[in-house]
Amino acid sequence: MRFTSEQRLDDGVLEREFTLGEIPGILWTSGSAPAPLILIGHNGGLHKRESRLVARARHSAAEYGYAVAAIDHPGHGERPRSAVDDQARADLRRAMQAGEPVDEIFESFIVPLVEKAVPEWRTTLDALLSLPEIGGPVGYSGMTAIGIRLAVVEPRIAAAGFFAGGFVPRAQREEARQVTIPLQFLLQWDDEGNDRQLALDLFDAFGTKEKTLHANMGGHAGTPWFEVDDGNRFFARHLK
Amino acid sequence: MRFTSEQRLDDGVLEREFTLGEIPGILWTSGSAPAPLILIGHNGGLHKRESRLVARARHSAAEYGYAVAAIDHPGHGERPRSAVDDQARADLRRAMQAGEPVDEIFESFIVPLVEKAVPEWRTTLDALLSLPEIGGPVGYSGMTAIGIRLAVVEPRIAAAGFFAGGFVPRAQREEARQVTIPLQFLLQWDDEGNDRQLALDLFDAFGTKEKTLHANMGGHAGTPWFEVDDGNRFFARHLK
Structure with a gap:
């Protein structure tokens, strides 16, 4: 893990960009004592620098003392997109405009994303937990599909907050039964793109x-x- | 409104029993400055002295500074039961034991309860808001059927937390569309007696x-x- 930039923000939070092999990420911390860690897994198409994600991360660090990390998933943010990614996105746009079913396109897109992103999160976790300012335990907050797999395979994840608004492949719908950690599930009642x-x-x-x-x-x-505060309080109940 | 007892509890909360005509109630307060008020409407069969209700009320007063009031609804707690009430309860028990439908029995029981309890809450509200230690605004927390009607007819109710586990008559299901105040709705996912x-x-x-x-x-x-804390924080967002 190599820190590539460091900035003290006006809320007192230290924001550091890092790279870990091909994985670019950001770490937000607010103190030097070992803090519990929250991983933020952003949704398809988004970026670790997306403004709401950054606002949530800084709030969790500044107000609750968590260490918070986000990475760009493969094909997202500043990472190169493959021709397959570009094709899937084009297919998706075309199907949505034509009012055609999109589930199979999403499957073709999200399944490989989960397969690639989860090992990257585990590698990132190894590196983050070796820092003296991060003490664990660890929570995950964000995209459901990646979060389900991560919660099932990674015993260091102690609690999770999932956002319901995003495609969840059949495989992760099945795996949901194996998720046994405390969970907060956030649903937008009238989410146009999600059932x-x-x-x-x-x-x-x-x-x-x-x-x-x-x-x-x-x-x-x-x-x-x-809900950002509710999420932080949920983690406070389970990460301390 | 006549206070009939007064007790300073170990959490510093002042607990006063009162009567207002036929209505017996309890008021919990934690200070002398005008505080926002939360009305707790307990569910069918329960009592203003029910232990969880009292624990919630004291917590809301001690930790959040609210004034909290509960009354015994007609036929509940220390109030006399009518022969009609007794008959309905007997019918309900018999139907439940026989595995028969209970909706019509509940309708015959809850509809008149709502009709009687809501004017009593409004009378109680008049009396409570005349006390110097209560400043409004006012929230309602508890039984949904009574709460819906109260929220529709009583403009002084500024926010409400409803508990989904309880029978809601057809009339209140219709009236739900007229509820326009901020709302927190609390559901037990596997509530055996409620759909x-x-x-x-x-x-x-x-x-x-x-x-x-x-x-x-x-x-x-x-x-x-x-959820008690979540409810208090919900009221903090809307009653201040």
């Missing part, structure tokens, strides 16, 4: 008994800010 | 855009304690 009943079924399927659903009105990007 | 889909449909029906659903695992009485 509400599928999300409720997924909430039902998670294997953990300590799961809470938070549903709010509005579309995909309309999650109210108070 | 989950009906509860989700009701959440969908509420007319307000500022509504949040919190669903947790477990049966009717299994709501986790952290």
